[in-house]
Amino acid sequence: MMKITGAEILIESLKKEGVDIIFGIPGGVVLQIFDALYNEKEIRFILTRHEQGAAHAADGYARATGRPGVALVTSGPGATNTVTGIANAHMDSIPLVVITGQVATRMIGNDAFQEADIVGITRPCTKYNFLVKDVNDLAMTIKESFYIARTGRPGPVLIDIPKDVSEARTDFAYPEKVSLRSYNPTYYGNKWQIKQAAQAIARAKRPVIYAGGGVILSNASGELKELAEFNHIPVTLTLMGLGGFPGTHPLFLGMLGMHGTYAANMAIHHSDLVIAIGSRFDDRVTGKVTEFAPKAVFIHIDIDPTNIRKNIHVDIPIVGDVRNVLIELNKELKASQEERDQCIRERGPWHEQVKEWEEEHPLAYKKGGKGIKPQYVIEKIYELTGGNAIVATDVGQHQMWVAQYFKFDKPRTILSSGGLGTMGFGFPAAIGAQVACPDKLVFNVAGDGSFQMNVQELATAVINHLPVKVAVINNGYLGMVRQWQELFFNRRYSGSILDGTPDYVKLAEAYGAVGMRAKSPSEVEGVIKEAISVKRPVVMDFVVDPEENVFPMVPAGGANSEMVFGEVSKEEKGKAAGKKERKGSVLPA
């Protein structure tokens, strides 16, 4: 067998894992690896302009495809720059494999040039990490990394490869199998528990499904739809779950939690059964925990046992892969058709009540006033794309408006930093998604604050012909911070005013992208239409009403049943309520 270098082993192993794209930036200790990538035909290397951009792009790639994203960076600052991206993927359970160079093994611990203990630094924010000390371990380490990253509750894995390991030569045979005695995720739910859950569902008079990112990660949206439709149960989703159940479905209540819909929060509050599926009772979802569904029995389906009973008492826990469990649960529920029909008839008043809540406070905003309403921009993007787009968001007000006003019908179409709340995530994530899905329309809805956090990636988009459409919701503030300061700090806008904001049109043009601006509502549609028709990266600067707030809202620490609403006229409310497309009746015939 011919001996090859560690660098070549790495590239060959990545190919065996089906990796087609690597995002990253080279540097001193990874020169050997980059040399092995030179002239490589099966793997495309995308040079980002910052390592954080590489990590987020790999994350966006993973969210859009379900396959692990791969980033390759150098030691020291290259490695530390990926940390935010890794922590972000960790919080949202996104499979990543991040490969960092390291100084030569004999130099480790000597404070060598560009040395950082990246394994130590990322230990709490990776699912697992490796320092490879012997080239003979390299192939197995890569095999294990991909296995760990994509199985169980997915997550980021980091492989730290010292310079001498990538230079050393050895025989290469990619391992066929991987077995880790101490890592055995539970994929199938306990049968008895599933029976219990089925009985509880059959008995419930006021059930609600509360589903999260686990539905997307386990590709269970079909099974979720079946569960909801067959049993006529209203569904609310978390931010991470959006797209896991059709946003236009008559049983869909909208997102729940801090900026969720009134109907979703009231339904949860008054329910007698909460079916939590691949969701983890985040504080932004529950509000005051003791007031979260106080009268309900809880079923909780999750692959990660640590999520169960972490924040809330659960009556029927089911540990397992969401899809597998839902398949079994649906089977169980279909066994008793007659009983089901009886139950559904008894749930009539519940559906009536939910409908009342939907009409009482639909998602609505005050039209008119000065300038463009940010919600209007989101509505127009939804309308003009026909909902047929991947939308990456950053974090803040615009993110919530996307979650509220863009009706995601399909999984893997909203890419948003849910857990860590990373501003600057959206644009590189959109780049990663566009690389993965060249034929799809990819939007990044960004705040002007967020966009500036990774704006350098415009170069990446332009040079790689990635026609990402960036819609900057430009209000001249760090908007969510300003909103909280307005509501809770007596309008003392400390540190939240974005002075010195660049001219986004000129900025886009400076990078070779297309820049456009809309200053009044009448210009919005034209700008979006043109952006969609241009086959190049576009930055749209939407100069919006600077003091628009995200409503409804549950103040931090408050109960979800105590929502605060914005000023909306009765007429607008009525229009918004009528707008909810009902493709069918909620109640059985």
Added chain:
Amino acid sequence: MQHIISILVENKFGVLSRVSGLFSGRGFNIENISVGTTLDPSVSQMTIITQGDDRIIEQIIKQLNKLIDVIKVVDLSEKDYIVRETALIKIHTSRSEDRSEALRITEIFRARVVDSTPTTYTIEITGDENKIEAIINLLRPLGIKEIVRTGKIAIAREEMKAAAIQEGKRIRA
């Protein structure tokens, strides 16, 4: 309530850091930790003593199980177990009456003198926490120079068949 958690882990570098990092990162408290090898050189044994209500202990055990390098976690507090600790206690014994008093105490506690100089004794004692605290209290008036303790290790008592227990065959030290 205090819990003694016994953990089998892969014997790899960084594992202790992963376990202790889990406790510090999630605000759990480690009162005592000890690590040693097992019959299988690829596996290490950790004993951790921690405090918490049922919900916290459940989280700790689940979080430990979630670590990739953790093979098995047992909450010994749910079982019958034996816990031991060893202490090395160096005391001042310049006066002859102190030396004889120290030897008497050592004998009462079934401890041993493992090092002796004209002015000091070093006493080795093994036992549960109460026994070690007791000998320390008795030796204190003589003047303790230094104490080193191993931290606690624990092991579950082997379950016996019901019949054997009825016959009173269990011998407790």
